[in-house]
Amino acid sequence: MALELPRDVRPQAVASIERWCREHLDEPVGNVTAGGMLAFFVEEIGPLIYNQAVTDVQERLQARLAELDIEVHEDPFQYWRRRDKPARR
Template sequence: MSMELDKDAHKAALDSLEKYLRDELELDVGNLEIAGLLTFFVQEIGPSLYNKGVRAAQEQMQARVADIDMEVYADEFGYWKKSPRRR
């Protein structure tokens, strides 16, 4: 699966990465280098984060499916249980 950011997220990520490099590491890096670094991060690390999200979603869905019997369960043959006087 191809990892890509949409246009707005890509721009925000570039701005954030540039600010981090400048403010935290005191590096003055050009836009082309920043874009290359972002592309590397997205392609190299993105799939791991994506897969982690998929696993978390699968776990959530499996937990919900496991609990579905409690949500939609109906007691069977309960007519005689409702009134102890009936025989």
């Protein structure tokens, strides 16, 4: 599955890369270079982050599923127990 950034956030990501390069490198980079760097990072490193996120979500969901029987458990045969309680006065 190829990772892609939504079109509306791509300009912000490119601007962020340009700013980082301007503040941390001896030479600033232009829009085209920053866009190329973004495409490289998304394709090369993006899958690592994506896969880790999927693993994290799976672990959280499995933990929640393990608690599901406790959370939604209902004891059977409660009708008569509720009926047989002494009436409050």
